[in-house]
Amino acid sequence: MDGVDATVRGSVRTSSAAPPSLLTIILDTNPLSWSHLSSSLPLSAVLKTLLIFVNAHLAINHANQVAVLASHVDNVAWLYPTPDDGDASKQSSQTNGHTEVADEHRVVSNKYRPFLTIEKNISKNLRNLLTSDIPSAEALKSPPLLAGALSIALAYANLQLLKADPMTSDSASTGTGAVGAADLDAHTSALRTARSGHQFVSRILIVSVSQADLSSQYIGLMNSVFAAQRLNIPLDVLRIGERTAFLQQASDATSGVYLTYDPPNSTANGTNGAATASFSSATAGLLQTLMQGYFSDVAARKLLVMPGSAEVDFRAACFCHGKIVDLGGVCSVCLSIFCLPLEFTSCPTCQSPLRVPKSVTTKPVAFARRKKKKRKIGDGGRDSAAGTPVPN
Amino acid sequence: MAPPVKASVVYKKVDGILSITKDRQLVLFTPNVPPSSPPTLKIHTSEIRNLQQTPATKAKVSVKIVVQPPGGPAPENYVFVFSSTTAARAEAEAIMDPLKEVYANNLKSTTSASTPNAPVGSSPAASGPLAMAQVTASKTQDVLSDATLLSDFSLQKSLLDKNAQLHQRFNEAFKKLKNEADAIPLDQFSKQFWSPRIHLLRAHAMERSQTQGTYNVFSAVKPQRNNEGVVTLKLSKEQIQLIFAQHPLVRRIYDDLVPNRKKEGEFWSDFFVSRLFRKLKGEKFTASDVAAIPDLDKYLDYNEDADTGPLFAVPNIPRFLDVEGNEQDHPETYGNDDETQRPEKDQGLLRKLNTMSGKMMANVAPFDRSNLHGPVGMDEKTFDELQLKDLQGAEVDNRISLNIKETHGLFAGSSARNGQSSTVSSAAAMSDFKRQLLEPIGTPLEFNDTSKRQAASTSKGLMKSIKQRRSLLSIISDADTGLSRPTIDSAIMTHNTTIEFLHYFWDVYLSGDEGRTGELAKLVETLHKSLERIEAVATEADTELQQKQEDQRLKDQEFFKRTGKRIRAQNDASGGGKALHDLLKSTEMAVKYAETQYQRTYQEQVAQNGAQVQT
């Protein structure tokens, strides 16, 4: 392991206590995608693995917090903490706290209660997903609501950040009434603490399985990425299946970890029980990836080299044709990308007028044509035959 | 700015003072009787249409000012007779000189503007500082234009002197270009060098135009005790001037005492240890702390600020800022302990520093303020912002809404949606999903040997990527490349200049300017030479590698002679030209790309042109 340490020894934090850390997990729960994965890595196995990961996060620091969101077909659902719960905020703010658990839970006497609470909450809320209306076939095929889930996760992280710093939360609640300004102040100050003192750190892990085109959520996603950047919240992405360029870029932009995990194909196609056992290989790999790749929080990451592909695919697809472009135009208002030459005078996404800088539209000239005037005089041939004139 | 000009005059048989305001906006006539009466006549200098003065030969000095008020029917004449018995002529000059200047400016602006009656400033109410600010603003804009910046060699030189890294880059690029057979002329090079860096020039120009203001001089003057215990005091001429300017009282005392009662040096050495000094500085002291100096101590009770008047003549202080108001209304609210909330009571440091800041700011021409007499920085908007709003409701959201159209339809085919799809029906998928969900998640995971192997191989993959990233994070070191430090340095330098030339190339190439094709051709040549330069460094690296291997061989031989044993040949083939090319791979690619682009365009345009000639 000694090859991994990128520490500058001088920069080790002086305060002895590690800052509390919030881990927000966004789980893509598109039924179609999970059904597709059922033969190699079923959702139940992933959930079990995530629970171990979450428990480890809670166990390493008693002040650590966890939030889990499901980015479902046509809605974003809280898995933990359960929002309808009267004291949901209480539950979350003292994650490891000692909220009373219903009688039935007491049966499992050998489980640490906070672990149990999370497990039960997630299990219950996941089942609620099924009781809601069965989505249409068309809806199932639509991309997951990642932008929405990210916005909720960021808002939640921001709230926790403010709660963790009474000074800024105070100014935010009793502010001068100008909501925007107070918010900004809080942000700035939170940012300051995040950079200097590390009062409270936060990260978001997106577990993505859908092979989906996120372009319809582009603006929301971009805004989320900027917000995450500003709040110093890395967006970690664990991609199960093929890579997606956009999520990789989002993760790179926020100094998050982007990893793809390809579950080894299970050979057994037997009964349920047999299958569960054979998934253990895929699950073990997943657990290893989670623990080794995503376990460190922002404070720890300062001292570590994080895993991930060395090369990020920064290319973008144009909005007009979906083509990958090397050189394109970007709307300065909504950040939509277009290929060149531009086919419109105003942005098709936001209707802002587009003006292309001269350097893009001017045709490069490598060879000076003869002046028309000269041709009239009749001595042009000589000039052009000489090729490119060289000034002395 | 000029000091206010004053002269004793007779106007319409009334004795009085003729004066020009500091900002040269107004000419005022103030009668002597009754004392401290307000000016009875105000002439806007912007409305002056003519100025006449008695010739220098005549004994009686008088001045005629012809004024055309905006919208007024006819010009009005004002005649002032200078009444000073000793210096009438001089006072008349003092009045006339600034007026002549203003008048000349008026002429200029009226000839340029179509409306002859337009005042100099944007509005009649615009006071001097604002008008001046506008003038400087427009000047600054000129100064900061691209063209000016690009041609300001002294500015460029000053920036290069300041920024060593930039200077080095400039020199490298310049040297390379100068060595070419037919060098690009200096002015062309300088333009190419600076045009992508115009923002640096602009920032530097802004920086240079900033000047330092005055400072609290008392805090800078400190008596120093040397090794022998002798206290010395260093006081510069500028500091004395500042003290006089900031503390008129000191000037008065100085006038009173020097040289009749004290010598210059004596005065200052006394002053800096006096109670008066402590008081002016705002320090607290007791009589026992500081020795008495009767000559100076008698001024102790003198209120320094009394004769300067309130710094900012505000007709009414906003209630919520009015500390005095607190005193009158609810002294108990603020308690008796908080000196900062008590007017006049606090003669301590805070108040002194405030006064000091006020004085210093008063001498700075404000840039952002139209009302000279308003409190500092207090316009309507600021006032609104300062108002207490704790009981108000939330402000209306003033965000600009962005109307987003679904771009989805724009795509040629929305095939790339949820990929893994068609084979499974949604109903089947839902039931599959349901089955997966209903499985209990609380049960422990069980791992066998296969899963442990899987975990290990996953871990190995992660470690590999970590190591790969680490190598990207670390700077190029000789160990990694096998190249020597000097070779790496010259590689870096070659890279820098090449990138520099690439900048020039694209700048000219994309300008689409036919007149610059010659320049462009030369840049392409230069770029091509960059490749040769890289090659040269690579050759150097090869030689170096051979030398290294030769050294190693000799060493081995010697070892063999000495010990009779052979060391296992260390096949150290790292380094050399290959390593260097690896290092500069992307640089070379960029050059080749530029070249290809140029060649293609060139061929195309030659062909086109040829076709045109034939038609």
Ligand SMILES: [Zn+2]
């Ligand atoms: Zn396109």
Ligand SMILES: [Zn+2]
């Ligand atoms: Zn737009």
